[in-house]
Amino acid sequence: MNKTVAFVSLTAGLALTALVLGLPHMAPPHGATPVPTPRPATASNGSLTMTSRLSHPYITPGTSDLFVTVDITGVEVPGSKRTPVNLAVVIDRSGSMSGYKLQQAKQAARHLVGQLGPEDRLAIVHYGSDVKSLPSLPATPGNRERMLQYVEGIWDDGGTNIGAGLHTGRTHVAAARGGYTVNRIILLSDGQPTEGITDDAGLTQVVKDIRAEGITVSAIGVGTDFNEDLMQGFAEYGAGAYGFLEDAGQLATLFQKDLRQAATSVARGVELSFELPAGVRLGEVLGYRAHQAGNTVRVPLPDFSSGQVERVVARLTVEGTRPGSTVDVTGLKLAYSDLLKDAGVESAASLSAMVTERREEVLARQDKDATVYATRALSAKNLKLAAEALRDGRKEEAKGYVIQNQALFQEAGTVASPSAVAADLAEQQAVLQDYEQASDSESVGSAVKRTKARAMKSFGKIGSTY
Template sequence: MLLKPTILIKTDMLIKQAVRIKQTAILLLLFLFSLFGVAKAATQVVNVKSELAAPVMLVNSEDKNYLKISLIGFNLDSTRRSPINLALVIDRSTSMSGERIEKAREAAILAVNMLNPTDTLSVVAYDNHAEVIIPATKVTNKPALIASIQQHIHPRGMTALFAGVSMGIGQVDKHLNREQVNRIILISDGQANTGPTSISELSDLARMAAKKGIAITTIGLGQDYNEDLMTAIAGYSDGNHTFVANSADLENAFTKEFQDVMSVVAQDIVVQIKTGDKVKPVRLLGRDGDILGNTVNVKLNQLYSNQEKYILLEMIPEKGTDKQQKDLADVSISYLNLSSKKQDQINERITISYSQSVEKVNDAVQEEVLAESEIQKTALANDEAIKLIDAGRKDEAKKVLESNASKLDSMSFSSPVAEKKVRESTNKQRKLADDIDSKDAATYRKELKEQNYNVKQQQK
């Protein structure tokens, strides 16, 4: 019987051991990669942060408190964005003659060039009536789409805004899909003057769009459009609103809008807050919603990458005793995650504590929530200033704006974020107060309305 030399036996053993080590290393790497992949996937959810302005309250206090629920969109790789289903609804009435219609055509062509073959585009133009210039179609033949825009968008007639928006909704509805971004961009420079024209009728149309998951962004051109109407359409459908004083700036407004449209990470967002029986929800600050007894419901159409939207609820908690902790509210958030294409659900319970110590109460204050609540209150005061301006009481309106600035200026925070927000808001209020006497009345009102809309909707 022949025996292997000792050196060969050792070599075989070393080779086998090396193979086992290599296999173990590969398995370990695969395991680590799988963990990394899971972790990476886990981060692709909306970041929810629920905070009370005063998480600790004085014993037997009946002071108001503020619950802020922040939704922050996750980072989105632009190459992996969701398909877009877009309708451009363009005013081509006589008032759009000259540079305005030229810039509107250029903006529409810009939209064509920014879209991909996976996206869907339709174009509606309206004058005395609404007309589908480009039926909803995939953006695969850009030269043909551009030629159609250049051929058919020319000024004439009146402003059938309701018909234009209604037809735009119909075009988006043809390819409606929850897993894509459904959006209308409405451009107008004038008053709706044929067909249904009231704010309530257009608001109902916007609500219908919102129920379908369609957001309507409104862009007002010049000094003659109805800003109350345009902000209502945007607000009820959870779209953006932009005032473009100079038609040369329309391209910039379109570019900014497309940055939002191309970065949507979540849709069909529903936030529900159920407070305790002895907790009184008072009102929502900024964003609208429904308060039915102890249940508060707020809907948001879309959330953008790395942007914050929030719900701010003013409430009166029930009284408590020293060192006691109580459940204040249950919060549930549901939304369609456009990254995973799944419905996500997040639930949180909010508690509140009580103390006899004023120092403990003050130390616990969340300054950023307190700052946001004061900024939203100035927006409500600005609404009153607009009413005073409309009533011809400009001096009283100016006093409201100056009072807003003084109140914000008197606040001081140790939090750099809260301090920055309040200082920025103070400066804006001061500028509004200064400009009321010097600016053209129509331009001033539109700027004030736009700024207020941005504050309430957290539009960047």
Template sequence: MNRTVLFLSLAGALALTALVLGLPRGEDTQPTPHVVVTPPTPPTPPPTVFQAGAGGSIQVKSRLSHPYLPVGASETYATVDLTGMEVAGAKRSPVNLAVVIDRSGSMSGYKLQQAKQAARHLVTLLRDEDRLAIVHYGSDVKSLPSLPATPANRERMAQFIDSIWDDGGTNISAGLSVGRTQLASAMGGAATVNRLILMSDGQPTEGVSDEQGLKNVVRDIRASGITVSSIGVGTDFNEDLMQAFAEYGAGAYGFLEDASQLSNLFQRDLQQATTAVARNVELSFELPPGTTLGEVLGYRAHQAGNTVRVAMPDFSAGQVERVVVRLNVTAGAAGQSVQVAGLKLTYTDLIARHNVEDQSRLTAVATNIQEEVVQRQDKEATVYAARARGAQNLQKAAEAMSQGKKDAAQLYLRQNQALFMEAGNVAGAAAVAADQAEQAESMKAYDDADSEESQRAAVKSSKVKALKGFGRMGSTY
């Protein structure tokens, strides 16, 4: 082969290799500069969970179902969990307690026997520094004045309980008033908690009998510094009224179809009273421009201007309550932070013995990418919102059932099954398995309710489940 041809062939091969491998093809050829294009930095997402309250006796955790919101108008659910602080090694507080027992004619026999047994058991749980008043009512009211729970007085209390007999109508207002008077006579001593436990199996027939009037009685008792808990026994009492007593009284509500469980509920309420960590608890939402209130699910709320206030029960150590709120939010330009709501929790701290105010903010990020809204959805907050919405349907089902509309009641429960299936698509099937099982259990109870009494029991049971679904977990027995 000719040398010139060979040289040209080698040069061509080197040039081809340089082209393929990106090698320089000669000294006069400058390397192409390597340009790195940096994509714009996305906005920092808001924290999924905001925690506050480390300095007080209530821990606060708040979250949004949608921390990324679409540009324009949309809705999101805010969930706020409140937890009473556990106090390691703390001595339980003395309690000033009054037990108010319905002994009207409908309580005769087994119910009254169980109520007396529960009251006797409660007496055995008291300590010398505790105080107890015992009140029983029918048409009239009898009471044992508030006494320190010394051994001699505990014996006197047991004898008084044994003397209770069934008689007369149901004068709830008189029983509440005497209970309040007995508690007030002992206030100001060593006890920091003053608590009234009301038990009834029927509807008011004497004294103040209209619902608003009775609510006002309980509201006044609460304003005097006394917490009211209510326990309904059997299927004849007005569950909505008894729930309202607990709500206005900042206490707990319980429903017992069988009076044999009264001892457990009395003991549980005493435990809450003697481990109390906070009272006068109020959660408020401050709504900035662009946010409006949809609804507070399952709680009595008061809105004045841009502030929404929610009254909460007194808190004991470890008690958990949840508030779910539906908010309508208008988000601005993509990438901007969205101020959804300000939160404020105020209460009297019974551990530190001073008033506490915790404040925080719920924020989101605006986006014009729908997939981002879906992918960033908070799983737990979505389940909590589904439970609160399901609780609304459960209440509607109970109302329909109370009117004998079984088909309508079951329709609400089927809507809940679809609602939890939707939440399961976000959070996973395991996250809502218990909720779906509970709906199936309620459906079966409605199917099996073939008598007026069983229908009333199903209604009351559904309303208890609804309270827990709304988030009233610690204040519902």
């Protein structure tokens, strides 16, 4: 990137501060009584609770940019009630997995087998250039012993045929799908696809087709050589979770976490939609795939487990008219299949803003939490840009995006409080230090993947990013 383009990018990043804050920061008049922030809207008709709020519940006449933040939370199930699961673990055994990584993958698979009971099913798939598998079996004591013996026989060999591994996992899970409400593939890879389907679009379509059959896909990347954008896409289109591990020794923990998430599922087929009234325009839904048809914007979300939280942040442009009037900002609908009720459920809410000529009232009523959430989502955009710049060898440009984020959080701290953004500022400083220490291809690769995983959480993919 040349200096002119870099300067434009930096300027655009700094302009995000104005979007988050909406107005220049002004202290309330001395001695004035603090004005309470309007309460967020909460709706729940089933196993998911939707809590929504506006960054600016009060706006001035004319055009205003504001942010809608929506938190979706899975109900806490007492004792985390265990749901039987139908799983396939799909393990990369290509040559690059040789040695420690494959040993740890096998240990993680053994640990997974030990967590299952007779009501669960498991297929074990391993792929290199070819694919081999142990078909889906109920995890009875005898079959668990058979599974453990099968895991011992996995060896490293060949290229990386991810598509064939996914196809085989799909076949085994689909064969037993009818008897289960939770059907899931856990994919593990440490490298780039080199055989079979190798293009991102083709592999993503494989995952879309798997999801269309009601099977969830979680994707775990190990090391510094895998395509994190592709694996993150697998998790997003597969409605599962994404995990990045530098050390394969943590695989057993991650497999257990994904099993726990699958086994405490409370909702699937989750979709959040925004209904935009006349005069309201969508700027963007930050970090999520969104589909707009007319005035309706649909955002697909992952399957939810007990206690899982995900957040969606959207930027809208609203026209304020007569002072004292109320402007409808958006209607919200959360639709999903409730696994505890065994029924389809919808929850709805609406958000509106009051128009005022008093700028100090806009400031006084600004939602502090929504401002911080929006700043995090905006910072995630910069983190993705920073990761790409670092990967391409533009380290100073990458650091510039992170410095922009520090400015964003400092400004947000003037609205919320310094303590509200202290952890965010510390995280941005840790990213800068990470970049300073990235001096070779492996450390750069690790820093890029760590940054993109941080970005996913900052966008609001909290429970679906390990």
